[in-house]
Amino acid sequence: MTALTLSTAGAATLRADAIVVGVAKGAKGPVVAPGAEAVDKAFDGKLAAVLETLGATGAEGEVTKLPSPAGLKAPVVLAAGLGKAPEKDDTYGAEALRRAAGSASRALAGSKKATFALPVGTVEDAQAVAEGALLGAYAFTAYQGGEKKNAKGNGNGKQPLAEVVLLGGKPRDKAYKAATERALALAEEVNRARDLINTPPNDLTPEIFADHATAAGKEYGLKVQVLDEKALTKGGYGGILGVGVGSTNPPRLVKIAYTHPKAEKHLALVGKGITYDSGGISLKPAGHNETMKCDMSGAAAVFSTVVAAARLGLKVNVTGWLALAENMPSGSATRPGDVLRMYSGKTVEVLNTDAEGRLVLADALTKASEENPDAIVDVATLTGAMVLALGHRRFGIMANDDAFRTSIHEIAEEAGEDSWPMPLPADLRKGMDSPTADIANMGERMGGGLVAGLFLQEFIGEGITWAHLDIAGPAFNESGPWGYTPKGGTGSAVRTLVRLAERTADGDLG
Incomplete structure (x- = not known):
């Protein structure tokens, strides 16, 4: 993992492979952002003009490298675009800083050390730059280089930026120190989720995933219980x-x-963990199978969030439920038309075996409800319909409580994750009526993401506040990397869930 340090040294005096500065879009061309004064001075106050000559505009995501002039210890200056320059007295905003820092880190892959002199005027700014730099430095190289490695990103491929030195913070200030320590723990847990998502399915079966949880439990003092196929059969977990x-x-x-000895609230998180999804007997068409190792992204997010809560020592009890299965076609596979008796006792007619995520989640949601937590949030790459509705960069939020749904939307925005509140229209429930069972696992095709949410709601304990995050869009990035978001597994929803746990610990569950 990339190392992080705070420094009060001058930008011109630190030795590093590169120094990162910010550049914004001004009314008349690129504008050098605060934090880069010493670097601009080394260019005789003409850094903006040089950047403009090189074609830089300051647009978000833009990265421009140029050799350093005399007077700087770092041989390379990297100007990261921050987007539109803020009005007087405004700030650049946390997300703009995260993305600029992330773009810079990605551009510096293979470097040992980089100094970040982006605009850091507050503790929140420092935390945002640290998060972006650490998340952007991620690389999954475990299977590169001709020798099999483990899923820690330590293969022989191109390595991420090794060390980030953050300028503008105050190393001896408790608030700055806490903020950067949080950023480091959070980034490491997001990257844990990314590693799991990127791991090939032959090396991440349900049993192996459970082993990861057991190992983390021992390392961080977490209580881990694993129900295998015999225990699941005895317990009547028909969905899983x-x-x-x-x-x-x-x-x-x-x-x-x-658990925390001073906790007053209990948050339950449930994650869909389909370690590979072929669609089962309702086999996916060609071209839709290749990325289905990512169908356990919800479970990865829940797992990483619980570990993050422990690392941060949050005063809240957080229980994660990982519903893990591999959905394959065979002579023993569930068929369309079969009826399953769920853990709740309800029967479900399976009309499509590729609508499997809601089946494993249903059992886990019922089990989580038995502990009567203050709130349940499930996370899942659940429906292609949600991708059609919201695209690839935002997840949908459904809930049985409008205020809670709004709160999670605000929390996600605060954490830097794009999301959108979605309804649970009661009229769509009728489409899941079954002549054979209590409910079918499919309903109307139109509004399919909402239908899936309505199905899950059937398995929430009475009186329990619940929300459902459908992360099918942002969980796995098949296009090019951008900002601090890599190609492949993204760790979507981890930052939102951690922020929800923090807010809950502070007495604000929403």
């Missing part, structure tokens, strides 16, 4: 078993719990 029965890799339900 029905999805996993077609695979030679049997399913698991993992409970991973963090």
Whole structure:
């Protein structure tokens, strides 16, 4: 993992492979952002003019490298675009800083050390730059270089930026120190989720995923309980078993719990963990299977969030439920038309075996409800319909409480994750009526993402506040990297869930 240090040294005096400065779009051309005064001075006050000559505009995502003049210890200056320059007395905003820092880190892959002299006027600014730099430095190289490695990003491929030195902060100030320590822990846990998502499915079966949780439990003092196929059968977890029965890799339900002696609230998180989704008997068409290792992104997000809560020592109890299964077609697989008896006792007619995520989640949601938490949030790459509705960069939020849905939307925005509140229209419930069972796992095709949310709502305990995050769009980035978002697994929803846990610890559950 990339190292992070705070420094009060001058930008011109630190030795590094590169120094990162900010540049914004001004009314008459690029404008050098605060924090880069010493670097601009080394250019005789003409850094903006030089950048403009090189074609830089200050647009978001833009990265411009140029050799350093005499007077700077770093041989390279990297100007990262911040977007439109703020009006007088305004700031650049946390997300603009995150993305600029992330773009710079990606551009400096292979470097040992970089100094970041972006505009840091507050503790929040420092935290944003640190988060962006650390998240942008991510690389998954475990399977590169001709020698099999583990999923820690330590293969022989191009390595990420090794060390980030953040200028503008105050190393001896408790608030700055706490903010950067939080940024480091948060980035490491987002990257843990990314590693899991990027791991090939032959190396991340439900059993192996459960082993990861057990190992983390020992390291961070978490209570971990793993239900294997025998325990699931004995307990009547028909949804999880029905999805996993077609695979030679049997399913698991993992409970991973963090508790704090002074906690007054209990937050339950439930993650969809389909370690590979072929669609089952309702086989996915060609071209839709190649990235289905990412169908456990929700479970990865929940797992990383519980570990982050422990690392940050939050005064809230956080229980994660990882519903893990591999959805495969075989002679033993669940068929369209089969009826499953769920853990709740309800029966479900399976009309499409590719609508499997809601089946494993249903059992886990019922189990989570038994502990009567103050709130349940589930996270899942659940529906292609949500991608059609919201695109690839934002997740949908549904809830049985409008205020809670609004609160999570605001929290996601605060954390820097794009999302949008979605309804749960009661009229769509009728489409899941079954002549054979209590409910079918499919309903109307139009509004399919909302139908899936309505299905999940059926398995929430009475009186429990609940929200559903459909991260099918942003969980796996198949296009090029941007800002601090890499190609492949993104760790979507981890930052939102951690911020929700922090707000809950502070007495504001929303």
